[in-house]
Amino acid sequence: xxxxxxxxxxxxxxxxxxxxxxxxxxxxxxxxxxxxxxxxxxxxxxxxxxxxxxxxxxxxxxxxxxxxxxxxxxxxxxxxxxxxxxxxxxxxxxxxxxxxxxxxxxxxxxxxxxxxxxxxxxxxxxxxxxxxxxxxxxxxxxxxxxxxxxxxxxxxxxxxxxxxxxxxxxxxxxxxxxxxxxxxxxxxxxxxxxxxxxxxxxxxxxxxxxxxxxxxxxxxxxxxxxxxxxxxxxxxxxxxxxxxxxxxxxxxxxxxxxxxxxxxxxxxxxxxxxxxxxxxxxxxxxxxxxxxxxxxxxxxxxxxxxxxxxxxxxxxxxxxxxxxxxxxxxxxxxxxxxxxxxxxxxxxxxxxxxxxxxxxxxxxxxxxxxxxxxxxxxxxxxxxxxxxxxxxxxxxxxxxxxxxxxxxxxxxxxxxxxxxxxxxxxxxxxx
Amino acid sequence: xxxxxxxxxxxxxxxxxxxxxxxxxxxxxxxxxxxxxxxxxxxxxxxxxxxxxxxxxxxxxxxxxxxxxxxxxxxxxxxxxxxxxxxxxxxxxxxxxxxxxxxxxxxxxxxxxxxxxxxxxxxxxxxxxxxxxxxxxxxxxxxxxxxxxxxxxxxxxxxxxxxxxxxxxxxxxxxxxxxxxxxxxxxxxxxxxxxxxxxxxxxxxxxxxxxxxxxxxxxxxxxxxxxxxxxxxxxxxxxxxxxxxxxxxxxxxxxxxxxxxxxxxxxxxxxxxxxxxxxxxxxxxxxxxxxxxxxxxxxxxxxxxxxxxxxxxxxxxxxxxxxxxxxxxxxxxxxxxxxxxxxxxxxxxxxxxxxxxxxxxxxxxxxxxxxxxxxxxxxxxxxxxxxxxxxxxxxxxxxxxxxxxxxxxxxxxxxxxxxxxxxxxxxxxxxxxxxxxxxxxxxxxxxxxxxxxxxxxxxxxxxxxxxxxxxxxxxxxxxxxxxxxxxxxxxxxxxxxxxxxxxxxxx
Ligand SMILES: NC(=O)c1ccc[n+]([C@@H]2O[C@H](COP(=O)([O-])OP(=O)(O)OC[C@H]3O[C@@H](n4cnc5c(N)ncnc54)[C@H](OP(=O)(O)O)[C@@H]3O)[C@@H](O)[C@H]2O)c1
Numbered sequence: 001x002x003x004x005x006x007x008x009x010x011x012x013x014x015x016x017x018x019x020x021x022x023x024x025x026x027x028x029x030x031x032x033x034x035x036x037x038x039x040x041x042x043x044x045x046x047x048x049x050x051x052x053x054x055x056x057x058x059x060x061x062x063x064x065x066x067x068x069x070x071x072x073x074x075x076x077x078x079x080x081x082x083x084x085x086x087x088x089x090x091x092x093x094x095x096x097x098x099x100x101x102x103x104x105x106x107x108x109x110x111x112x113x114x115x116x117x118x119x120x121x122x123x124x125x126x127x128x129x130x131x132x133x134x135x136x137x138x139x140x141x142x143x144x145x146x147x148x149x150x151x152x153x154x155x156x157x158x159x160x161x162x163x164x165x166x167x168x169x170x171x172x173x174x175x176x177x178x179x180x181x182x183x184x185x186x187x188x189x190x191x192x193x194x195x196x197x198x199x200x201x202x203x204x205x206x207x208x209x210x211x212x213x214x215x216x217x218x219x220x221x222x223x224x225x226x227x228x229x230x231x232x233x234x235x236x237x238x239x240x241x242x243x244x245x246x247x248x249x250x251x252x253x254x255x256x257x258x259x260x261x262x263x264x265x266x267x268x269x270x271x272x273x274x275x276x277x278x279x280x281x282x283x284x285x286x287x288x289x290x291x292x293x294x295x296x297x298x299x300x301x302x303x304x305x306x307x308x309x310x311x312x313x314x315x316x317x318x319x320x321x322x323x324x325x326x327x328x329x330x331x332x333x334x335x336x337x338x339x340x341x342x343x344x345x346x347x348x349x350x351x352x353x354x355x356x357x358x359x360x361x362x363x364x365x366x367x368x369x370x371x372x373x374x375x376x377x378x379x380x381x382x383x384x385x386x387x388x389x390x391x392x393x394x395x396x397x398x399x400x401x402x403x404x405x406x407x408x409x410x411x412x413x414x415x416x417x418x419x420x421x422x423x424x425x426x427x428x429x430x431x
Numbered sequence: 432x433x434x435x436x437x438x439x440x441x442x443x444x445x446x447x448x449x450x451x452x453x454x455x456x457x458x459x460x461x462x463x464x465x466x467x468x469x470x471x472x473x474x475x476x477x478x479x480x481x482x483x484x485x486x487x488x489x490x491x492x493x494x495x496x497x498x499x500x501x502x503x504x505x506x507x508x509x510x511x512x513x514x515x516x517x518x519x520x521x522x523x524x525x526x527x528x529x530x531x532x533x534x535x536x537x538x539x540x541x542x543x544x545x546x547x548x549x550x551x552x553x554x555x556x557x558x559x560x561x562x563x564x565x566x567x568x569x570x571x572x573x574x575x576x577x578x579x580x581x582x583x584x585x586x587x588x589x590x591x592x593x594x595x596x597x598x599x600x601x602x603x604x605x606x607x608x609x610x611x612x613x614x615x616x617x618x619x620x621x622x623x624x625x626x627x628x629x630x631x632x633x634x635x636x637x638x639x640x641x642x643x644x645x646x647x648x649x650x651x652x653x654x655x656x657x658x659x660x661x662x663x664x665x666x667x668x669x670x671x672x673x674x675x676x677x678x679x680x681x682x683x684x685x686x687x688x689x690x691x692x693x694x695x696x697x698x699x700x701x702x703x704x705x706x707x708x709x710x711x712x713x714x715x716x717x718x719x720x721x722x723x724x725x726x727x728x729x730x731x732x733x734x735x736x737x738x739x740x741x742x743x744x745x746x747x748x749x750x751x752x753x754x755x756x757x758x759x760x761x762x763x764x765x766x767x768x769x770x771x772x773x774x775x776x777x778x779x780x781x782x783x784x785x786x787x788x789x790x791x792x793x794x795x796x797x798x799x800x801x802x803x804x805x806x807x808x809x810x811x812x813x814x815x816x817x818x819x820x821x822x823x824x825x826x827x828x829x830x831x832x833x834x835x836x837x838x839x840x841x842x843x844x845x846x847x848x849x850x851x852x853x854x855x856x857x858x859x860x861x862x863x864x865x866x867x868x869x870x871x872x873x874x875x876x877x878x879x880x881x882x883x884x885x886x887x888x889x890x891x892x893x894x895x896x897x898x899x900x901x902x903x904x905x906x907x908x909x910x911x912x913x914x915x916x917x918x919x920x921x922x923x924x925x926x927x928x929x930x931x932x933x934x935x936x937x938x
Contacts, residue, residue, distance in 0.1 A: 251444075258440035264860035267438060298439045409449055414484075418443045 010114050010144040010166065015180055018143050022163060022184070025147055038162075039190040039408065040127045041120070042181065042209055045112050046197025048096040049075055051135050054108045056099060061108020064115060065132070065196070067091075067400060072344060078102075087282040087314065087338045089346040093198040093222055100135075110134070113166035116148060119405035125162050126189055129181060131209075132168040133202070141169035141177050171202050178208045192217060194404055199223035199231055213241065217404055221246040221345040225286045229427040236420045243407050245400060246287050246345065247419050253291055253349055253368065256393045260366050266389075269356035269364045270299055271326070277353040277378055278334040283315035284347030285430065288334045291349060292320075293425035294418060296332075300325045308431045314338050320429055332429075337377065343395075351375030355386070362387055371395045438860070443480075450476075450875045452485030454547060454556040458534060458574060459565035460490025460501065464595070466508035469565065470527075472867035474509070477523045478516060481872060485555040491532035491543065492566075501529035526554060534566065534574040540581040547583075558586075561875050563593040571598075572611040579615035593622040593874045596687060597678065598883070601899050602892040609885040622874045623888060627688040627795075628881040629866025632829040632855065636695045636797065639823070639831065646821075647700070649801070651776045656818065659783045659798040659936055660692050662825075663790040665917070667737065667748070668764070672755030680734075680766045681895060681902075684786040690717065690891045691883070692825070693782060696797050697772055706880040710887060716772060717890035723769040723781065728897040729908045733923045735765030737789035740916030747789065747916040761911050764788040767924040768898070769931075783928060785935065789916040795825035798936050812839050812847035820936070830854040 013021055045065045053059035059074045075090035082098035089095075113130025120128075149161040165184060167174060185191050193210045200223040210216040216235060220228040228246075235242040261270055276295065280288040296303070301322035309317035317335040324330055337350055353375075354366040365386040369375040371394050379390075455473070457465055476482050490501045502524045506513045513520045530546045532539045551558055560583065564574050571594055575584075584590050594612070599605025612621055627633050640646055649655070662684055668675045675683065694713040697720075701708035723731035741747035751758050765787030772782065801819040811817070822832040830853045836846040873881055883891075901909050912921035919925075919935065928934055 254440065255444055258438055258444055261438050261440055262859050263857060265857075267860070270439065295440075298442065416443065417480075 010146040010164065012142060012144050015141055015143045015167075015177060018145055018165065018180070019183060021145055022165070025145075025163060038124050038126050039192055040129065040185045041125045041192045041194065041408070042129045042131070042185065042214075043113070043194045043196055044131050044133075044202070044205065044209070046133060046201065047112060048093070048135075048197070049090065049099070052096050052099040052102075053078065055106055055135060056102045056104030057106045058099075062111045063108055065112040065130075066115075066117070067344070075099075076341070085282070085314075085338065086340055087342050089221075089282060089284075089342040089344060089348070091222060091344050092282070092284070092346045093200065110168060112168070113164060114144065114146070116164065117399070117401035117405070119399075119402045120408065121148070123405060123408045125408070126186065127163055127165065127184065129165045129184055130167070131174050131181070131205070132166060133171040133174055134169060137170045137172065139168075139170045139173060141167060141173040143167055143180075171205070175202065175205050175208075178205065181209070190215060192404075192408060195219075196400065197222065199228050210235075210240070215241040215243065215407075217243045217245065217407060219245040219345070219400075220286050220290070221284060221347050225284060226427075226430055228286055229289070229423060229430060232419075232423040233427050236415055236423055241414045242419075243416070244290075244419060244423075245403050246347075247290055247416075247422070248403055248406075249345070249396065250287065250291055250294070250349075252393050252396050253352065254294065256368050256391050257295070257352070257354075257366070260368075260389050260391060266364070269358065271324070272328075272356045272358040273299065273324070273330055273354055274328070274357045275353070275355040276330060276332045277351075278332075279337045279350040279352075279375060279377060280334060281337060281339045281342050281348045281350055282346055283336050285318055285334060285336070286426070287345075287347040288349055289318070289426035289429045290419075290422050291352070292332055292334065293422040293429060295354075296322055296330075297418070297421040297425060301330055303425065303428055304329075306429050306431045309333060309335070311336050318429060318431060335377070341372075343372070349393075351378045353378040364389065367391075368393050448876055448878075450482055450486070450872060451559060452483050452555060452557050453559035453561060453875060454487045454489055454550050454554070455561045455563060455871075455875060456489045456491060456543075456547070457563045457565055458491050458532065458570075460529065461492040461494050461496065461504070462565055464565045465490065466505055468865075468867045469563065469871065470505045471509050471512065472865060472871050474512065474516075474520070474523055475865070475868050476872055478519050485557065487526045487528060487550050487554040487556055489543075489547065489550060490527065490529045493531060493533045495531045496529045498528045502527050534570050534577050537577055537580055540577040540583070544581050544583055558589050560590045561593060562590065563595075563874075565595055568595075568597055568600075572608055575612045575615040584616045584620060587617045587620050590616075591620040591622060591874065591877060592616055593624060595624055596626070597682060598623050598687075598888050599892060600678070600682060602889065602896045605888050605892045609889065613885065618885060619879065621885070622879055622882040623884075624870060625687050625691050625881075625883050626866050626870070627691050627825075628883075629868075629870040630825060631869075632823070632825045633692065633695065634881070635829075635831075636692070636823055641700050650799075652778055652780050654801050655780055655799050656802045657781050657783065657800045657931075657933060658696065659785075659800070660689055660696070660796075661784075661798075661935075661938070662689055662692075662786040662795040663792055663938075664786075664788045665790060665793045667789050667916070668750065668753050668756065670755075672753055676756060676760060676762050679762045679902075680764055680786055680788070681898060685766055685768075685784060686891050686895055687883075689784045689786055690894070692795070692797055693717075693720070693770070693784065694887070696799075696823075697777055697782075699776070704880075706878060709880050710884045714884060714886045714890055716774070717887060717894065719774045719777075720770055720772045720782075720890075720894050722894070722897055723771055725897050728901050731770075731927070732766065732768040732898055732909060733921060733927055734763035734902075734909055734911045735767075735787065735914045735921040735924065736760070736762065736911045737764050737787070737916045738913040740789070740918065749913075749916065750789075761906060763911050765790075765914060765920045765924070767920065767927055769927060770894075781931060781933075783933075783935070785920065785924065787914075787920050790919060791917050792938060794827065794938055796936075796938060797823040797825070799823075800933075809836075809838075809844045809846045811836070812845050816846055817848040822936075828854060828856065830856075 047065045050071050053074045072090050078099050079088045112132040144166040146164045191214045193214050194217040278288040304321040306320040309319040311317045314336040320332040322330040350370050352368045357363040363386045365388050367390045532543050578584050599608050698712040698716045701712045737750050739749040767785035770782040799821045816836050820834040824830050833851045834848050837849050839845040839847040912923050914921045
């Protein structure tokens, strides 16, 4: 989907004039518009990678906040020159940090928050508030305001207008001015808070924004694994609706695995799993653990123990033992694997192997491989005597905005129960 | 489909779109359909977590029930589901409300508007409404008028209206009803139900045809010699005699369900899978369909009525002796006919449609028979080689089957037919959505793909107009042949195909 420009060029206003201006905007210019009775979307748009790449001259501006091919290419190239392992994913916060150590002082126009992705505008947000922290730690707060009316897609119904508010400045300046944001969030409409950045940064800002029944969207692949998983668990325990893009990206893996067991003749094998192996890219274990935890929860396994396993120089793997409901043991291993061209987010899954051994018949070995790379490690090792079911898992090719738009389409007013069950278990799996 | 062990990894995996906040208003809330189909389907959607929390159901009918009474009646009607999912039911039932409304009494419809505003505040349903007319067809027109007069349909982005079957009883009345509802609402607000379109395997006809490349090149007059569409029921008229007596098989099954199967089987590929492109193609192909013999329609149609049958221990009552049926009734419970589609793809290919009650099996299927091999090189075990057939089974044992010739084992080169079968049950083992679950969800999502558009309905009625007129004006020309209950209809129906050197497939 195309990105849509705001209706007018955004207007820079002193922060204290923003609420009054917005009121007048609705009374006068947008008087005839019904005003979408939808939701408010608040985005913390770190974009550190893009900002750093621009600053050191490895990427031309403007800064948009969108993760496009150019940003990814520049990031992959930078990883090598920063001396980071090839397996470092472009979105790994370590990469943005390492680029931050490179010299350069280029500037580009900062357009974050001034464009609305078509997939998101299709849901007609009533208000889009973007918090755009800058690299310059002394930058004072600037505010920009605009109205926008999405162009209705051909054949779609009528659309309603909304407005866009951008708050730009250093993290400190944004934090100090958060009380400006609160009154801009309509109390009677749902509010989504999308933390489009590492979960390690600005915890005090997140705490202030993502309160109560606001629907939080995070990405648990970005940040320290333990902190990410703990954050999921805390919010789930507190009853706050939380959505994790890292979890959502597991969809094609879950779908492919479910497909293997669709034929009723295969169902019984699920009661006889003895071994689960997962290979992940690089050293971030979170996505793999969420997948393992989901499977364990679905199949009713109890976690017995968990421990670190020696990896081959890429970092430690994780081992665990589960107990099935019939008392038998399931062995779990998750290993980090070095790759040449990592996927965008840290810890992408490369392959999964499930071995099912019932008392009758020959054992069943299910192998799922990522479309982009083979999974030779999982294919080797004495499976000749087993019935083999191998599937290739397609790579979903969706932008973050599309994923978020899918959430905005409604119904995600509470945490997905599968994630609510998997996240605490994944946290326990981390040794 | 038989429910097998569910696949524990499937739970929560469906990628269904989520229904936006709204209030579903059901007229006829005290009727049969509401407690038998609609509320169970809604509860199913609720348990699948496909309803938003900002959701309410407002039941309406004339009798003065309270919210509590409505909840209780619904709970009683679906006692076993409620007992099984007690907590979920409590949550769901909190969103059930009732308002006494007489669709023919404008002030009560105005009161309904006020009640809806209250519900919007209570349940945050934001003024979005789906009105479901589950009342007698006599009220479709007046119901729409009262809703429009009360201003409840004025915002096309927030309100829509679902109309049950039957939509009209002939071309003229369907046109008139379309005219009335279109003065009350825009076409994109009007959702005309056809229950067959809610069935997964009917939708699968589209997926099989247009998601594969191997079928489309041969899906035409060059390769297909004839097509049979069957919808057979084992049941009799049951408790619906009052309605059925004035309708008959042609109106009750052929004009809608069989015609929809025909349209999906024969339509051109739409440019994209959106409601209007889909419905354009369906309407186009129906407009090109004709009775095989429009001037002498009695030559291409056979009517029948079931007589008694069964065994001495389990006798089956004939139609005329069913409760509520006129002992001299000439209503058909069976109808078979031959059609053509006059377009490039289908010119000259005969389509045979049949449906009936009290037939030996319950089943719906589409059978495409391919042309014979041009030269017979091998002796066929059965004399002549059996033509290839592709059978799309709609129900039961949903799936598809392909019949082709292989070498019969043994010395020599004799051929014999074999079956290659795909079964939904063996491959997925999952019971599919009940039609109403899918249809209700689509209506509330505002997706009309599986609903029939005004031009489709009218084209379908027009197609059968010569028959309906004949039945009206000169019924003796289209006699109702008796057939024994639990047989495959009257012999005249076999003759209809025999005249073309064909026979009905014995499923
Ligand atoms: N039942 C089925 O299996 C089935 C299958 C396919 C299609 N349909 C269609 O679905 C519709 C409903 O069928 P049904 O079997 O549920 O009918 P039903 O049992 O006869 O119910 C009719 C409902 O309409 C209400 N009603 C009657 N006059 C009304 C008025 N003036 N204003 C408001 N409500 C009024 C009645 O309640 P009060 O007396 O309290 O007003 C009752 O709740 C029909 O169009 C039928 O063709 C039904």
